[in-house]
Amino acid sequence: MLTERGFISRLRQSAAGAGPALLRGIGDDCAVFAPAADRSLLVTTDTLVEGVHFDCRWHPPELLGRKAASVNLSDIAAMGGEPKYALLSLALPGDTDEGWLELFMGGLLGALGEQKTNLIGGDTVRSDRLTFSVTLIGSAAPDRILYRTGARPGDLVWASGYLGEAAAGLDLCRLADARKENWPELVKAHLDPRPRVALGLFLAASGIVHAMMDLSDGLATDLAHLCVESSCGAVVSADLLPLSPALRAVASHLGRSPVEYALTGGEDYELLFTTAPGVRGSLPGLVRAATGLDIHCLGEIVAGSGVRLLQDGEKREIAYHGYDHFGR
Numbered sequence: 001m002l003t004e005r006g007f008i009s010r011l012r013q014s015a016a017g018a019g020p021a022l023l024r025g026i027g028d029d030c031a032v033f034a035p036a037a038d039r040s041l042l043v044t045t046d047t048l049v050e051g052v053h054f055d056c057r058w059h060p061p062e063l064l065g066r067k068a069a070s071v072n073l074s075d076i077a078a079m080g081g082e083p084k085y086a087l088l089s090l091a092l093p094g095d096t097d098e099g100w101l102e103l104f105m106g107g108l109l110g111a112l113g114e115q116k117t118n119l120i121g122g123d124t125v126r127s128d129r130l131t132f133s134v135t136l137i138g139s140a141a142p143d144r145i146l147y148r149t150g151a152r153p154g155d156l157v158w159a160s161g162y163l164g165e166a167a168a169g170l171d172l173c174r175l176a177d178a179r180k181e182n183w184p185e186l187v188k189a190h191l192d193p194r195p196r197v198a199l200g201l202f203l204a205a206s207g208i209v210h211a212m213m214d215l216s217d218g219l220a221t222d223l224a225h226l227c228v229e230s231s232c233g234a235v236v237s238a239d240l241l242p243l244s245p246a247l248r249a250v251a252s253h254l255g256r257s258p259v260e261y262a263l264t265g266g267e268d269y270e271l272l273f274t275t276a277p278g279v280r281g282s283l284p285g286l287v288r289a290a291t292g293l294d295i296h297c298l299g300e301i302v303a304g305s306g307v308r309l310l311q312d313g314e315k316r317e318i319a320y321h322g323y324d325h326f327g328r
């Protein structure tokens, strides 16, 4: 397995590029950095456990390393923040292959590097289950941070990208046969999600977003969280859900509903946000010009509570249909 010395050497390399604000990256009991004046710090942590969050039978180590970074980068993006520093705790079984771990670390450092984020500390322990815990530190101007609490009745509800692709990609991986090769974009959405850091920064700077979060547990559940935090409800329209041709094809192949994938599928790591209604026509073009990404209006925020889906002229409650970490 990767020796502790090897791990520390990777940390040293990453920390060395972090710039003068990092006063001590490694070699002491703590990393030390000087937060910039007039910036707030954002801190988040997320843990991936083998058999719960990933499966090494189909998750290549490099993409797993990327994902361990990306799910945390996504939480910084969700606040409109700029990621800066990362810490990594590795819990490794004694028989972990050194080459596998090198690839994992390469993926993790690659995904962090794409967002100008440096690994500045970490720890390795022995465990009977492979577990990665990443802590990410970001920063933002205090008056630009986007919380889940700002949505108000009349707001439009938006999401970036396509929905449900990661969940469909995971189902393809679970088939354990060659069918997944027919829909590589869905498999990639599960194995290597892209954190929307640039989009989060653009939206935070725009001043037009009222509330924002990232989509990790599925639209139905995540929008319900945003509504609870903002003391409001939402209505989304099935006709407005961004369903890719590939998702429609896989849903049909597996006998599943593409709308259900979009509502309940977790791990899309797209951004979910609300704005005043006046920007409905103009915002997609502005976002596309600035970030190259597509956003879609899904519905609106309403007074009251709950999340309802408008489909075929009928409304039904869909809150809390997503993934539940405690295995309901």
Ligand SMILES: [Mg+2]
Binding pocket: 074, 075, 078, 213, 214, 215, 216
């Ligand atoms: Mg989140």
